[in-house]
Amino acid sequence: ASNKNLLILPGDGIGPEVMGEVRRVVEWMDKRRAVSFDITEDLVGGAAIDKHGVPLADETMDLAQEADAVLLGAVGGPKWDNLDFSIKPERGLLRLRKEMELFANLRPALCFDALVAASSLKPELIAGLDIMIVRELTGGVYFGEPRGIETLPNGERRGINTQVYTTSEIRRVTEVAFDLARKRGSRVCSVEKANVMESGLLWREEVTKMHGEGFDDIELSHMYADNCSMQLVRAPKQFDVILTDNLFGDMLSDTAAMLTGSLGMLPSASLGATDATGRRKAMYEPVHGSAPDISGQNKANPLATLLSFAMALRYSFDMGDEADLIEKGVDRVLASGKRTGDIMAAGCEAVSTKGMGDALLRAL
């Protein structure tokens, strides 16, 4: 057995198809670069519900805890839309995040040169865009208690969720953002609603405090979440690293991803703390969803998942060279004009999911 333990969770919709292309790259690595992975595959989301009645079986959770990295496709689809809240496909994903303590979600919003025209924004506003969103992923309103729906004495119902952050939750994700900024443009913009929410006020205070504790080479700014949503549309290139909480990060990272016009291109990494042995739990997934409308048709763009695998190589397996190889391969494939439907443009060559995988393998 290798020391590279990878758990693949293809999930629902286009998940299995795009993951198939990762499998081919893994085989290529084994044959051509003598790097082998121990791959385990299991179910998550709707696929797990169909088999086990829950969106993530306990055995799968155990496998994820033991893996060096988890690679996830996508979860959800109309088939499971009307299930009870507590067993919907999304809960499988949220359970993985929470129990693995993957508190730092890295979402690069990068505009690929060959795809500038795919953006809804004017080319000059997004050409060269390179933002990194660091989203807190295990706290806030996603997991805060009390929560639920209750019936009041007068017969009305009341829905409750709790937004809660502690000092240490804020500090550990802030540290990730500062560290990352050092390897990039050294600027961090921290985003909350400190003018309205006390949890945002605490966030601002702690980020500011930590900045003073050895990070003053980083240029730190603060912005309200509503203003940030605006600024992303007005002048996205003003940002380097955006640091924000779970809920704001959910929306802002989707806006930022859509700015690039190529959602099918964007990977993400969710990282836990580094333990005493230097090991760090991690999960990698494309930013796009399960796209049930095109699933099973060999139409989906596999590049976001392939780039997520490249992130895994870089962050979990210390294989920066191989990650570079894949990323450069993607650049070359795009430059050669190959396009899946989502990024198709005049003058380019339409390819299928497998066709894109073929092209990447050739480029490698």
Place this chain on the structure above:
Amino acid sequence: ASNKNLLILPGDGIGPEVMGEVRRVVEWMDKRRAVSFDITEDLVGGAAIDKHGVPLADETMDLAQEADAVLLGAVGGPKWDNLDFSIKPERGLLRLRKEMELFANLRPALCFDALVAASSLKPELIAGLDIMIVRELTGGVYFGEPRGIETLPNGERRGINTQVYTTSEIRRVTEVAFDLARKRGSRVCSVEKANVMESGLLWREEVTKMHGEGFDDIELSHMYADNCSMQLVRAPKQFDVILTDNLFGDMLSDTAAMLTGSLGMLPSASLGATDATGRRKAMYEPVHGSAPDISGQNKANPLATLLSFAMALRYSFDMGDEADLIEKGVDRVLASGKRTGDIMAAGCEAVSTKGMGDALLRAL
């Protein structure tokens, strides 16, 4: 005394300047159309803090409760940024919304033909854009209890806010959205995170239920907030009315406003319930903020505030004709090429705040 009681709260930054132009239009109405208003002016935000030590004095609150309509400029600025949370300028605005029970915030995102080029989006994506965002304004995480920052036994601090919605809070704002949709494109897209938050699930259930109770001429859809942030950037014209909660509405309405490229042009109305005498409390304000960087320089665009006054004429004073007059006047001024700095474009004529007011008065 007239029966048209208008409370003007210019607030901070550019607030007083832009409000000055409204005063001139009110005078014009008095002279030329024999319509007179009883105008009271008072302080809010930083201006109130400087005089009273609080962002809204109780006497001002009383005046607002009695007024037929409140017209507000903008609040906040660097001078008051470091004040304690509980007495910041924003709390004045939030107190007005809460105590007047202005639960429905109407934020049109309209792309003016003459200003299509000002958008960061490609012209074909936003030409003719006409979205109405209906944002719940007195509930959710803005006002939910418990809230605050507490110190834990281990010395850590914890920040808490509560997202809470009751059936009746959801229903009354939903009704406003359905009613408005009937006068427009008859489509409502309700936005929450029902996949993650129980309060969002309740929201979705109640909106759906109400739709079945006499509103099935409206085409109702549901969307997750992260997807909506994306779709606004990808294809904003897909929306007619967007119905959403306080916090999501804060971000989504700012994104939508920025899409138009002309934040300085967008008005808003905040409405309460209609009482037994047919009276409805209301406050009108521009979507833009207090813009401290250009305040006092006769540079600010007064059109958003003038259009907010037009909304007041329409919704609070039943003076649709006069509202039309102002709105058409604004169109003509724009068509004539007059531009304040924020919407300046090649080939247009730069004008000041007062210059824009002059132009509108001439157009009237």
